[in-house]
Amino acid sequence: MTALAVTPRALMPKLARLPGWTVLVLWTAAVLLPLYILIVSCFKTTAEIYDNRLGLPQSFAFDNFVKAWTRADLGQNFINSLIVTGGAVILTIVVSAMAAYPLSRYRLGWNGIMLGLFLSGIMLPIRLASVELFTLMRNLGLLDSLTGLILVYSAIRIPFAVFIFANFMRVLPSELDEAARMDGAGEARILFQIILPMVKPAVSIVAIFTAIAVWNDFFFPLIFIFDDRYKTVPLAISVFVGQFRTDWGLVFASLAISMAPILIMYCLLARQIREGVGAGGGMK
DSSP, X not given: OOOOOOOHHHHHHHHHHHHHHHHHHHHHHHHHHHHXXXXXXXXXXXXXXXXXXXXXXXXXXXXXXXXXXXXXXXXXXXXXXXXXXXXXXXXXXXXXXXXXXXXXXXXXXXXXXXXXXXXXXXXXXXXXXXXXXXHHHHHTTOTTSHHHHHHHHHHHHHHHHHHHHHHHHHTSOTHHHHHHHHTTOOHHHIIIIIIHHHTHHHHHHHHHHHHHHHHHOOHHHHHHOOSGGXXXXXXXXXXXXXXXXXXXXXXXXXXXXHHHHHHHHHHHHHHHHHHHHHHHHTOO
């Protein structure tokens, strides 16, 4: 009976992958640890959170979710956030697709300049123009309204969305457009019935990234919304955070509730997002 010898040459591929696996394990731990703290803290009282941050709850306080829902009026705030997020996602997809279509499908000399202008919108932090934006919203009568939030969020996300759509549309064969035009199709029909269905991964990427950014944002609702009827979920959660006392059990419970719609949306679009990332990695 002979023992199989392991040569250094055979170990080299495994050793070469060791740094990558180490980084992945550390990154996974860094992501899962806050999620674990959030989940276990949902069922603790504030005193228990301070006494034992990482341990399991001694008695599961399910009433945290009931108190968080009722005290913060999360029902109405959920509806407001759904309206703002859904409106921003739809408006961003429609406008950015219409902008990316001529930039990627037409051979025009100013396409590069226009795409560069859109890309500059990604690099400029919009919060630096908060005062000017507030003045503009006030002059247009859009303060304290969900419509104003939808327009602001859409304007912020459109540059990124145009960049994504343009890269996906650029690799589609031009024969698709020519064949559709020969059949009498207009540009709007070509875009919405032919091109967009073929770039579903791009639509999913734009939708999930826009939804996450809009749903979790606290800054713009804070400065544009004054009436409690129009507050979004992040603003509602802030009622549990006080200057002298914070009910952390209710904070974590409300955060867990607010995560549910985004997690559901991501699970529904996960396959399209993976396909989009894989396809985007092969683009030139």
